[in-house]
Amino acid sequence: MEERQHRWVMAMMGLNAALFAATVLALGFFNRMSADDFHYLVTTQERGVWGAMVVYYQNWNPRWASTLVLNSLLLA
Numbered sequence: 001m002e003e004r005q006h007r008w009v010m011a012m013m014g015l016n017a018a019l020f021a022a023t024v025l026a027l028g029f030f031n032r033m034s035a036d037d038f039h040y041l042v043t044t045q046e047r048g049v050w051g052a053m054v055v056y057y058q059n060w061n062p063r064w065a066s067t068l069v070l071n072s073l074l075l076a
Contacts, residue, residue: 040067049075 044052053059056057056064 044071 011063040052043055046052046057049068052071053064053068056067
């Protein structure tokens with residue numbers, strides 16, 4: 001009984017993870033970029049990853065952390 005219940009719980013957790021991943025990917029692929037996203041892209045292209053992060057940090061923009069993390073993940 002214990003093993004059967006454990007398999008049932010693991011199957012439900014897997015289904016939940018698959019539904020979550022499908023939802024996030026669907027929203028990510030079909031989401032259009034807004035004006036500030038283009039600004040962040042251009043700033044990163046002009047100044048580089050570290051330079052864009054410094055500019056955002058010095059101007060009190062909370063996007064500095066996500067710019068650093070996103071670009072470091074894309075480079076890896």
